[in-house]
Amino acid sequence: MAEPDYLAVNLPLWDERVAIHVASDFYDVAGFKAGASSLREFELVEVGAVTGRRLVHLQCHFGLDTLSWARRGADVTGLDFSPKAIEAARTVADDVGLTARFVVADVYDAATVLGETYDIVYTGLGALCWLPDVDRWAKVIADLLEPGGFLYLAEFHPFADTLDETEGRTVTFDYFAEGPQVWDEPDAGSYADPQARVRHTRSIEYAHGLGEVVTALAAAGLRIDFLHEHDYTLWPRFAVLERDGIAYRLPAERPRVPLMYSIRATKPR
Ligand SMILES: C[S@@+](CC[C@H](N)C(=O)[O-])C[C@H]1O[C@@H](n2cnc3c(N)ncnc32)[C@H](O)[C@@H]1O
Numbered sequence: 001m002a003e004p005d006y007l008a009v010n011l012p013l014w015d016e017r018v019a020i021h022v023a024s025d026f027y028d029v030a031g032f033k034a035g036a037s038s039l040r041e042f043e044l045v046e047v048g049a050v051t052g053r054r055l056v057h058l059q060c061h062f063g064l065d066t067l068s069w070a071r072r073g074a075d076v077t078g079l080d081f082s083p084k085a086i087e088a089a090r091t092v093a094d095d096v097g098l099t100a101r102f103v104v105a106d107v108y109d110a111a112t113v114l115g116e117t118y119d120i121v122y123t124g125l126g127a128l129c130w131l132p133d134v135d136r137w138a139k140v141i142a143d144l145l146e147p148g149g150f151l152y153l154a155e156f157h158p159f160a161d162t163l164d165e166t167e168g169r170t171v172t173f174d175y176f177a178e179g180p181q182v183w184d185e186p187d188a189g190s191y192a193d194p195q196a197r198v199r200h201t202r203s204i205e206y207a208h209g210l211g212e213v214v215t216a217l218a219a220a221g222l223r224i225d226f227l228h229e230h231d232y233t234l235w236p237r238f239a240v241l242e243r244d245g246i247a248y249r250l251p252a253e254r255p256r257v258p259l260m261y262s263i264r265a266t267k268p269r
Helices: 006-022 029-033 041-047 064-071 083-096 107-114 134-144 210-219
Strands: 054-058 075-080 101-104 118-124 145-156 181-184 202-205 223-230 242-244 247-249 260-266
Touching: 006 083, 006 202, 029 064, 029 083, 041 145, 041 223, 041 260, 054 064, 054 107, 064 075, 064 083, 075 083, 075 107, 083 101, 107 134, 118 134, 134 145, 134 210, 145 210, 210 223, 210 260
Parallel strands: 054 075, 054 118, 075 101, 118 145
Antiparallel strands: 145 260, 181 202, 223 260, 242 247
């Protein structure tokens, strides 16, 4: 079956969400401008020191995480296919006086368009579901990395995607679903502002199991340093989740399931 024109469907959706997200409490741009980091504690621990390291953030949205790495001393590049996102990222960078390179491109063109290599490729938190082919993605990452450099990916766990949205208790969606999934959620707003009125509500997304991701990275020649599974997520994806700082967890009396994962994979020297 021919691949649907997922870029033509998804790009207007993402372009439209940029202004909503910049204005949202979820992203808290004012807090970032006042000095707060948008990075999560587990990412800081798992990535480690970035001072003086060349870091590229794939699917960087409007750049808060990219610029948070810059604040920690990295030499940063952010890449996203949304011109609106990249325009907003450049504005935030200018407003806070941070140096960063922001580039508009499809992630599959990243190695060619950027034309340079990095110590760290950072990505995730809702990135992989927009890409049809994880093998191709993994090859791009290998091309972007210097020998000795590493990929750090933090993602929402594909097992959590199988569970019903209210209780998070019943397996409702197929873990092994292949091919494009067309969603149309006219009343869902955006994850950063569920009340937002949006015109572009249709998206084309792709499920990628954990085995598929790890195998793609290994096939691209990367060595898996760790694969961590986490019992919390970052938004109330099931109505029963309880907030704990920036984390959302199942109630204490419920058996836990993995809600996020993180991988570091190194390109051998
Ligand atoms: C959920 S956001 C990622 C969240 C991000 N980690 C953040 O800062 O919150 C997904 C991003 O992927 C971008 N994107 C989707 N498909 C893409 C593609 N094919 N190439 C490059 N960027 C893409 C979107 O524009 C959006 O900014």
